[in-house]
Amino acid sequence: MSEQLFSKKNMKLLTDPLGSNNPITVQVLGICSALAVTAQMKPAFVMALSVTVVVAFANVIISLLRNTIPNRIRIIVQLVVLAALVILVDQFLKAFVYDVSKQLSVFVGLIITNCILMGRLEAFALGNKPWPSFLDGVGNGAGYGMILLIVAFFRELLGSGSIWGHKILPESWYIAQGGFYSNNGMMILPPMALITVGVIIWVQRSRNRNLQEK
């Protein structure tokens, strides 16, 4: 039973969700929030961090309780744990990063209904020890966050000409200043997030043939 903390099996829990078992691009879960909060990188990052914290700790808590939870109310127990953690995160955001919390608005509350979280609790934490559950949570949160940040990078760059709120395209490029360039307003709207996610899925599947459906 003296399995090492970072054995090969455990590392796989951490890295699989980043690639071949990504919650967004492979399992296609958690799309709603991925479309809504990715117009800029900063809220996307905070959302990714919040989801990672919530899913990692919820996994640990459920895993610790897994032998005591009455089978008939296990979904309710999972929901209560999730909801409590999400409200905690929301309260902390409101207290310490108010402007970000306003931008995320209802989506923090909606972490509770994010399918990734319930999916991990039900599929993994209920049947595994706390440490692997923690790694699984961090891995899935990171996999989700990675896609959010990639999408947000392109949407913010092409939609607002900035990265992380800093203008990076020179002002002189813009038509208003006599240049040739103008921001693509479509990129700020949710449909382009869906298309960006679609492109990422396309790239990933063309590189990894195992993921292609027959």
Place this chain on the structure above:
Amino acid sequence: MDKNGNIYTFIYASVMVILVAAALAFTAISLKPFQTKNVEIEKKQSILSSVNIASTAKDAEAIYAEKIVNSYIVDATGNKVDGDAFAIDLKVERAKPAEKRLLPVYECQTDEGLKYILPMYGTGLWGPIWGYVSMNDDMNTIYGATFAHQGETPGLGAEIATPGFQQQFKGKKIFDESGNFTSITVAKSNETAPTEHKVDAISGGTITSKGLQKMLLDDFTTYKAFLTQKKQ
């Protein structure tokens, strides 16, 4: 004990709910001061932005302390009432009959003279909308306006919170030449009103635009006595 029995399930659920409730209540109470502070800073930023002063969350308090030279409460007849103007909750005042409302006024010293800032509160399509309108000392010409909303549709009603919409208000007048009260019309292209009393409504945001117009009409009406008194 039988883990699938009713008694175990009941006890488990009860203990869990009590523990979670206690933890959440504790967090909410201990973080409350920070959250209240954030809301206050945001309010100060809105008040400042109605007189076209930009501020960040960090410097808002300092700028507010420097620029807002006076604040007080008036009643519907225009007389001053004791109390802290900043602490007035407009939602509560809104529920009272017009003649009993407490009306906050802020005075701001800008580079272009003394401005009077009046808070507004009304309803849009999905929820409350509110804002601050600043008046020149002729108590007739609008110097600036800022509006915010809780849940108007992005791209449509939510446009009331954009600078493009708000800048239209600068220079508009709420009394006509003979001194009659007209308020501001938020007008679609087929509606006629003299240019100095009219701003363009938002395409696709008719109900929010109408709500905003009603908010301005209602709230300017309750401030009318105060405005007329100051004008003389």
